[in-house]
Amino acid sequence: MFVGLYFGSFNPIHNGHISIATQMLQKVGFDEIWFIVSPLNPLKTGAELASNIDRLRMVELAVADQNFPFKASDVEFNLPTPSYTIDTLSELKHKYPTFRFGIIMGSDNVASIERWKSYREILLHYSIFFFPRLGDDSDFLAEKYGVTKIQADYLDISSTQIRMLVGKGMLIDGLVSDLVRSYIQINNLYLSL
DSSP: OEEEEEEEOOTTOOHHHHHHHHHHHHHHOOSEEEEEEOSOOTTSOOTTOOOHHHHHHHHHHHHHTSSSOEEEEOGGGGSOSSOOHHHHHHHHHHHOTTOEEEEEEEHHHHHTGGGSTTHHHHHHHSEEEEEOOTTOOHHHHHHHHTOEEOOOOOOSOOHHHHHHHHHTTOOOBTTBOHHHHHHHHHTTTTTTO
């Protein structure tokens, strides 16, 4: 089983995330893609973070809306925080010794990978597949770190933008799935921004 791991805060998950996962599934040939919901990214602040359970539930709703082998994962909820990718990878390798894992990320994450805990070990033992973002020298990054660039159409959507729109009482139709939009509304998420 070849599993693509798509790490993120998913605060909230949006159609851009789903689009990238769909393209990675098709272009890389993953058997499944697991959305790893991170409790706290050590390189981000948690000031505007919805609860772990809310973010996991939104990912579950978003992937249930797809006809692809996507899964929501709470593996990092039981690991120490902040969440370090190397620790998650070790945990997954222990739980699924016969699986092969690849990591999905944007070129912005590749550009900052030297700030990651045990990044050399990650680069040595795991395949990384990344999508270019505007302004990043993706060919340079691919060569420097030995990672694979996957040309993917990136929807210009951000979780920050969605939170701001919700906070202002504006519509987010078309940015997130209908199920995620309803969940945000029913649970009054992101209103205090």
